[in-house]
Amino acid sequence: MQRIGLSRRLTALTLAAGDAAILVGGGVVAAWLRFGSGLFAQEFGKTLDHPWFIAYALVSQLLLSTTFDLYRPQSWRTRDYVLLRMAALAVTLATALALGVYMVPAWRFGRGLLALTLLVALPAQAALRFAWLAMAALPHPRRATVIGDGPIVGALEEELRRRPTAPFRIISHVPAPTESVPVELRSPELADVDLVVVASLTHDATVDRLAALNFRGVPVVDAAGAYAALTGRIPVQQVDSRWFIATGDFSSLATTPFHQLQRILDVLIASVLLLISSPILLVAALAVLVTDGLPVFYRQRRLGRYGAPFEVVKLRTMEQGSDENGPVFAEEHDRRVLPVARLLRRWRIDELPQLLNVLRGDMSLVGPRPERPEVAAGLERQIPFYAFRYSVRPGITGWAQVHLPYCSTFDDHLAKLEFDLYHLRHYGPAMYAIVLIRTLGALVFRPGR
Numbered sequence: 463m464q465r466i467g468l469s470r471r472l473t474a475l476t477l478a479a480g481d482a483a484i485l486v487g488g489g490v491v492a493a494w495l496r497f498g499s500g501l502f503a504q505e506f507g508k509t510l511d512h513p514w515f516i517a518y519a520l521v522s523q524l525l526l527s528t529t530f531d532l533y534r535p536q537s538w539r540t541r542d543y544v545l546l547r548m549a550a551l552a553v554t555l556a557t558a559l560a561l562g563v564y565m566v567p568a569w570r571f572g573r574g575l576l577a578l579t580l581l582v583a584l585p586a587q588a589a590l591r592f593a594w595l596a597m598a599a600l601p602h603p604r605r606a607t608v609i610g611d612g613p614i615v616g617a618l619e620e621e622l623r624r625r626p627t628a629p630f631r632i633i634s635h636v637p638a639p640t641e642s643v644p645v646e647l648r649s650p651e652l653a654d655v656d657l658v659v660v661a662s663l664t665h666d667a668t669v670d671r672l673a674a675l676n677f678r679g680v681p682v683v684d685a686a687g688a689y690a691a692l693t694g695r696i697p698v699q700q701v702d703s704r705w706f707i708a709t710g711d712f713s714s715l716a717t718t719p720f721h722q723l724q725r726i727l728d729v730l731i732a733s734v735l736l737l738i739s740s741p742i743l744l745v746a747a748l749a750v751l752v753t754d755g756l757p758v759f760y761r762q763r764r765l766g767r768y769g770a771p772f773e774v775v776k777l778r779t780m781e782q783g784s785d786e787n788g789p790v791f792a793e794e795h796d797r798r799v800l801p802v803a804r805l806l807r808r809w810r811i812d813e814l815p816q817l818l819n820v821l822r823g824d825m826s827l828v829g830p831r832p833e834r835p836e837v838a839a840g841l842e843r844q845i846p847f848y849a850f851r852y853s854v855r856p857g858i859t860g861w862a863q864v865h866l867p868y869c870s871t872f873d874d875h876l877a878k879l880e881f882d883l884y885h886l887r888h889y890g891p892a893m894y895a896i897v898l899i900r901t902l903g904a905l906v907f908r909p910g911r
Contacts, residue, residue: 474533480590481527482520488583489575496575515562515569522558526551528896529903535594535627536692544595548588550906556580598627605654606630609668610638610661614685614700618659621692629692630657639665652680661685694865695880696887698847706847711887715853720890724855727894728827732820743777743814749802750778759815764832767855772824774832777812779803809905816858828897829857830882841875851882854889861885861897864904 489509497504509515530547531537538544559576563569608615615635622628633655652658658680663669676682686701687709706712747758761773780798799807806812819825825832830851833841842848857863862881869875885893 470534473535477533477590478524478527481523481587484586484590485519485523485583488579488586491582492575492578496578509571512569515571518562519559522555525899526554526558528899531900531903532591535598536625538591538595538626541592541595544588544591548584552580552584595626604630604656605633606657606659607634607636607652607655608632608659608661608685609636610663612661612700614689614697615661617697618685618689621689638662639668656680658682659685659688690884694861694884695877696883698845698876698880698883709887715886715889718889723891724826724894728820731827732817736817739814742811746777746806746811750800753802754781754800763835764856765835765838765852766824766832767852769849769852771835772819775815775818777806777815779807779812813858820858826855826857827859828894829855829860830885831860831863832856844872845876845879847883848879850886851879853886859897859901861893864897864900
């Protein structure tokens with residue numbers, strides 16, 4: 463994986479460490495304000511006698527901040543975007559800590575002290591992110607030269623322009639040298655840059671020079687890889703089959719032992735989720751039954767791993783006979799959707815029966831969404847590398863689902879595939895965990911159709 467800026471993992475760790483320090487510091491300040499100097503040591507010492515509560519609070523902060531995208535500055539488009547997610551964090555973190563204290567009475571942390579801690583800590587955490595945005599808005603020291611042309615260059619420049627925290631800026635653009643037009647890369651064009659982005663290049667002499675430059679500490683990256691690192695999606699219309707081979711990131715996809723570990727995690731987590739969600743699913747099924755009669759559930763043929771067909775199970779949310787004339791993508795205000803089902807689709811409750819598909823092994827909790835055979839056949843003809851997404855089990859949620867709403871157009875499906883391929887490139891326990899955690903945030907902030 464090519465790194466073109468400050469490591470995202472380092473950024474997330476820095477913000478997480480700042481949040482932890484602020485939360486602990488908020489508890490100290492809250493105890494001082496509530497009990498005064500006379501009783502501070504005695505009362506705060508009671509909290510320190512329960513280190514598991516402190517660990518619980520810090521883990522809750524970490525998971526919920528990840529859920530609401532508060533550790534990815536590259537996604538913070540505006541201050542309002544950050545404030546909205548900080549408000550969601552305030553509600554959910556307060557609820558999580560209150561439930562923890564209620565479930566474990568030995569954790570001595572009063573409601574007043576808890577409220578005061580959050581009143582001190584959360585504004586400070588928001589200020590940390592605003593300061594991060596302000597620093598990121600300053601001219602970035604990392605300067606790049608782009609070699610070559612093509613649509614990927616325009617897409618990369620557009621992505622850099624719209625980002626408040628772009629990891630580099632393009633200061634020069636050089637045509638790609640060829641054997642017939644050997645444009646010479648002059649030393650000044652490379653002396654003042656610390657990143658070279660290659661969009662197209664076949665000139666052997668220039669390749670040799672860039673390889674030497676790379677070994678001297680100036681990263682040389684391909685434009686498609688730079689775009690993927692910025693956006694979390696692989697630009698399928700700007701790469702060819704050789705690119706997938708050259709990256710080396712897909713070679714172990716079929717044999718990685720994570721397939722077996724993922725299957726164990728899927729069964730354990732799906733069993734727990736099915737048990738917890740059973741009352742919700744029962745109420746939803748009764749609502750469909752009362753408003754539109756039987757059947758409550760419906761089965762639909764989808765394509766699984768390696769293109770093997772299976773039947774997915776879902777709550778019926780549309781009028782009976784909606785697909786009599788063939789598959790039609792759902793629209794934003796689709797008249798076929800039952801009135802009571804709009805709420806079910808908004809919160810993806812209609813997807814809960816697919817936990818049975820997970821237990822049967824047809825699906826995973828995390829993976830590309832399964833598509834109908836007739837739709838997939840058309841997309842395979844129109845979109846390059848579409849069949850690559852069959853390399854893993856399809857999922858109830860996935861990297862594409864936490865970034866996009868329902869797909870209803872060709873461009874939507876193109877974008878979904880780009881996210882799916884990025885998921886496959888980073889297939890493993892880290893991607894699995896991050897998608898599960900961020901799914902809750904996607905439910906809250908990305909309404910469905």
